[in-house]
Amino acid sequence: MGYICDFCGDQPSMVYCRSDAACLCLSCDRNVHSANALSKRHSRTLLCERCNSQPAFVRCSEEKVSLCQNCDWMGHDASTSNSMHNRQTINCYSGCPSSGELSSIWSFFSQSACEEELGLMSISENIESNSWGPTENTICWNSAGVAEVNCDLNVDMGNGWGGTSVPEIRSAAQHMDQPAGPTDTSLTKLFYPQTKCPGLGEDDLYDDFNMDEVDLNLENYEELFGATLNHSEEVLENGGIDSLFGTKDTRAADSNCEPPAEGSSVGLVNEIQPACSNAASADSLMSNKTDSILCFTARHAHSSLSFSGLTGESNVGDYQDCGASSILLMGEPPWCPPCTESSFPSSTRSDAVMRYKEKKKTRKFEKRVRYASRKARADVRKRVKGRFVKAGDAYDYDPLNQTRSC
DNA sequence: TGTACGAGAGGATCCACACCCCGCG
DNA sequence: ACCGCGGGGTGTGGATCCTCTCGTA
Numbered sequence: 001m002g003y004i005c006d007f008c009g010d011q012p013s014m015v016y017c018r019s020d021a022a023c024l025c026l027s028c029d030r031n032v033h034s035a036n037a038l039s040k041r042h043s044r045t046l047l048c049e050r051c052n053s054q055p056a057f058v059r060c061s062e063e064k065v066s067l068c069q070n071c072d073w074m075g076h077d078a079s080t081s082n083s084m085h086n087r088q089t090i091n092c093y094s095g096c097p098s099s100g101e102l103s104s105i106w107s108f109f110s111q112s113a114c115e116e117e118l119g120l121m122s123i124s125e126n127i128e129s130n131s132w133g134p135t136e137n138t139i140c141w142n143s144a145g146v147a148e149v150n151c152d153l154n155v156d157m158g159n160g161w162g163g164t165s166v167p168e169i170r171s172a173a174q175h176m177d178q179p180a181g182p183t184d185t186s187l188t189k190l191f192y193p194q195t196k197c198p199g200l201g202e203d204d205l206y207d208d209f210n211m212d213e214v215d216l217n218l219e220n221y222e223e224l225f226g227a228t229l230n231h232s233e234e235v236l237e238n239g240g241i242d243s244l245f246g247t248k249d250t251r252a253a254d255s256n257c258e259p260p261a262e263g264s265s266v267g268l269v270n271e272i273q274p275a276c277s278n279a280a281s282a283d284s285l286m287s288n289k290t291d292s293i294l295c296f297t298a299r300h301a302h303s304s305l306s307f308s309g310l311t312g313e314s315n316v317g318d319y320q321d322c323g324a325s326s327i328l329l330m331g332e333p334p335w336c337p338p339c340t341e342s343s344f345p346s347s348t349r350s351d352a353v354m355r356y357k358e359k360k361k362t363r364k365f366e367k368r369v370r371y372a373s374r375k376a377r378a379d380v381r382k383r384v385k386g387r388f389v390k391a392g393d394a395y396d397y398d399p400l401n402q403t404r405s406c
Numbered sequence: 407t408g409t410a411c412g413a414g415a416g417g418a419t420c421c422a423c424a425c426c427c428c429g430c431g
Numbered sequence: 432a433c434c435g436c437g438g439g440g441t442g443t444g445g446a447t448c449c450t451c452t453c454g455t456a
Binding site: 373377387389393 | 419420421422423424425426
């Protein structure tokens with residue numbers, strides 16, 4: 001990875017795709033990620049302009065550079081004058097956004113620059129990928145807090161899980177009384193968690209929101225929320241799963257969760273930075289549940305400060321690279337109808353807990369199979385007590401026949 | 407209240423070998 | 432610069448073992 005696009009090897013790389021672990025120019029990014037529905041789901045972000053190897057997560061207004069967590073931490077150390085630099089979080093995106101949408105996602109990113117980059121695409125590519133043309137693009141905020149462009153699942157929205165459809169489109173910023181990522185109202189089809197992403201049916205909503213994802217990052221949610229409860233007398237009744245639901249109690253609990261030192265949000269960023277930085281790269285974050293928990297905690301604390309209104313700089317996309325669902329940073333998750341604590345029936349809550357536990361029980365940890373051919377071989381390989389045996393040796397388990405030779 | 411024990415959950419490990427990757431000629 | 436070859440390392444799933452947590456006596 002480096003300065004040149006990993007795909008074309010020609011143009012300078014601009015964005016980083018974690019799923020592909022690749023640095024791509026905008027043209028190739030668009031090209032590669034329009035290939036199929038799965039690739040469209042890859043979340044990408046700008047490439048750190050300092051190390052050119054890690055996804056950027058903040059934009060330094062003073063230096064006009066995009067920085068990854070490590071470079072930001074190194075360059076804006078609290079001990080230096082740079083620590084006061086005004087920094088803006090960089091949002092991830094998925095799908096195939098147009099130049100205008102990219103500039104909306106990244107306000108500092110001029111549309112002309114995007115167009116210039118995207119203009120490198122061939123005409124045929126443009127035709128081929130016409131489906132994600134600007135007129136059809138939609139942007140959804142998925143569970144990872146990623147701006148998801150052009151959700152092309154044409155499934156009836158149906159009734160959202162656990163609530164009614166929200167008739168109006170509210171921005172996260174409105175909801176949180178603070179800037180929250182791309183709040184450009186020019187995006188006429190901008191969907192936030194409070195709203196339903198078109199194409200998500202009940203199950204889709206439930207599954208796609210993905211309790212699993214939350215759980216992947218919050219391996220022991222009871223412990224986590226238990227700790228929250230210990231810190232907050234206000235959430236004695238509803239702290240646990242309600243924290244997950246992100247009702248106002250969450251904020252009350254959040255504000256009590258590892259209260260950061262008073263100061264600007266930048267200071268707080270620095271305060272919490274070690275949690276993320278120590279987790280090394282974002283990739284390691286993604287693969288390290290423990291680190292993700294740390295990172296989530298940091299983000300959670302950060303969001304609590306945002307709610308307190310101490311700063312208007314931070315937004316929902318903060319630290320989204322850490323992998324924890326930013327829904328937890330939002331006031332309300334997409335599946336939760338707007339309601340107050342008191343109006344949230346305890347039975348519904350317990351039902352939610354039950355569903356969560358049930359799903360957790362049946363969940364398989366997502367394991368990415370890198371080589372299908374190897375999996376295919378492993379699937380048919382004979383075993384003895386679960387261990388592979390040499391070809392021709394006696395076996396006690398044959399996946400093909402479900403038989404035992406001895 | 408503190409201790410001991412059992413049950414259950416979940417992570418780590420092992421195995422063979424096709425194949426990926428990289429260095430070398 | 433390109434191609435082919437060879438060798439080392441990797442990844443794959445099920446069973447089992449081990450550790451840890453939780454509930455109960």
